[in-house]
Amino acid sequence: MTDLLLRVKNIKTHLPLEEGVLKAVDGISFTIRRGETMGLVGESGCGKSMAVNTIMRLVPSFAQIEGDVAYYPADGDPINITELDPYGPVIRDIRGGEIAMIFQEPMTSFSPLHTIGNQITEAIRIHRTEDKKEASKIAIDLLQRVGMSNPTQRLNEYPHQLSGGMRQRAMIAMALSCEPSLLIADEPTTALDVTVQAQVLQLMRDLQTEFGMSILYITHDLGVIARMVQVVAVMYLGKIVEFTDVDSLFYNAKHPYTTALIQSIPKIGNKSRGRLESIPGAVPVPINRPPGCGFYPRCAAAIEGLCNRIDPPLVQIEEDHAVACFVYPEVVDAAGESTAEGAAHAF
Numbered sequence: 077m078t079d080l081l082l083r084v085k086n087i088k089t090h091l092p093l094e095e096g097v098l099k100a101v102d103g104i105s106f107t108i109r110r111g112e113t114m115g116l117v118g119e120s121g122c123g124k125s126m127a128v129n130t131i132m133r134l135v136p137s138f139a140q141i142e143g144d145v146a147y148y149p150a151d152g153d154p155i156n157i158t159e160l161d162p163y164g165p166v167i168r169d170i171r172g173g174e175i176a177m178i179f180q181e182p183m184t185s186f187s188p189l190h191t192i193g194n195q196i197t198e199a200i201r202i203h204r205t206e207d208k209k210e211a212s213k214i215a216i217d218l219l220q221r222v223g224m225s226n227p228t229q230r231l232n233e234y235p236h237q238l239s240g241g242m243r244q245r246a247m248i249a250m251a252l253s254c255e256p257s258l259l260i261a262d263e264p265t266t267a268l269d270v271t272v273q274a275q276v277l278q279l280m281r282d283l284q285t286e287f288g289m290s291i292l293y294i295t296h297d298l299g300v301i302a303r304m305v306q307v308v309a310v311m312y313l314g315k316i317v318e319f320t321d322v323d324s325l326f327y328n329a330k331h332p333y334t335t336a337l338i339q340s341i342p343k344i345g346n347k348s349r350g351r352l353e354s355i356p357g358a359v360p361v362p363i364n365r366p367p368g369c370g371f372y373p374r375c376a377a378a379i380e381g382l383c384n385r386i387d388p389p390l391v392q393i394e395e396d397h398a399v400a401c402f403v404y405p406e407v408v409d410a411a412g413e414s415t416a417e418g419a420a421h422a423f
């Protein structure tokens with residue numbers, strides 16, 4: 077059995093709109109190994125959700141997808157997800173059974189019309205056992221493990237009867253009900269207050285240790301990244317601009333965008349009462365993008381005549397550390413022989 081679980085190779089998700097083609101995801105590559113936790117971080121609008129929805133084949137039908145997403149089951153041949161019928165049985169088996177997803181707003185995952193118990197046991201009965209009683213038992217056990225009080229009673233409650241934090245726990249229970257190999261969590265704690273957020277993060281860490289699944293954690297919050305993942309991809313305007321392990325990200329950030337993101341985190345014990353750094357400008361909408369680096373208009377380190385002309389490729393410049401920025405001579409060298417795939421395959 078290979079320890080490779082998912083290989084994403086140069087995926088592009090382009091949305092043809094009246095104003096032009098919106099390049100929501102524009103050539104990203106990475107791999108996830110079994111048991112690994114990876115983070116995808118970047119400001120709102122940089123294409124994180126579109127990237128994972130492309131992996132799950134949940135993008136709008138008018139979206140144009142390119143590239144390969146290979147899923148490596150524990151037994152059997154790899155499955156090329158991008159070639160599957162998005163409504164067919166194979167992707168439906170993978171969704172929920174092999175790869176589970178949790179979202180920011182659990183109300184969009186749960187139907188308001190059915191009880192929590194109905195929805196969790198239905199997932200279990202589709203993927204694990206047809207026996208109703210056994211499915212209920214598994215559901216109660218899961219609700220207990222995610223820290224729900226009175227799990228038996230919760231089974232008969234409707235989503236609106238639970239608090240936000242409890243709904244999020246129920247959603248995690250549903251996601252884990254089929255023992256997925258990969259859990260994709262798209263900003264699952266963004267809508268929660270900080271105390272509940274901390275509890276849910278702790279819960280996910282515990283469950284990851286217990287179940288040993290891989291996690292792809294999507295967030296705009298570097299604080300969450302620091303607590304949750306081993307390797308990190310920083311996204312900007314549909315591309316990965318930096319890729320490294322979590323320690324290097326915080327202590328040895330290379331891309332000016334990553335540095336700016338880190339400087340905008342409030343620090344405890346910071347005596348100065350100065351204003352927090354913020355990154356000037358906003359993430360542009362990636363329609364009719366000018367040539368050059370997407371971060372060029374906001375970048376303090378931009379090299380005139382280079383960064384506004386050529387888009388820097390993602391290049392490995394240290395062990396397990398790739399960056400897409402012309403401040404680094406290796407990237408300038410590589411631009412000559414640049415391919416859109418960059419160096420992320422090294423991971």
Ligand SMILES: Nc1ncnc2c1ncn2[C@@H]1O[C@H](COP(=O)(O)OP(=O)(O)O)[C@@H](O)[C@H]1O
Nearest residue numbers: 100119120121122123124125126127136361362
């Ligand atoms: N259904 C859609 N139609 C048109 N544009 C979209 C749609 N969904 C997302 N976008 C655009 O795609 C880009 C990436 O969005 P998204 O993946 O949601 O970003 P993130 O999750 O990082 O906040 C943004 O510019 C967003 O406006």
Ligand SMILES: [Mg+2]
Nearest residue numbers: 124125126263
């Ligand atoms: Mg999103």
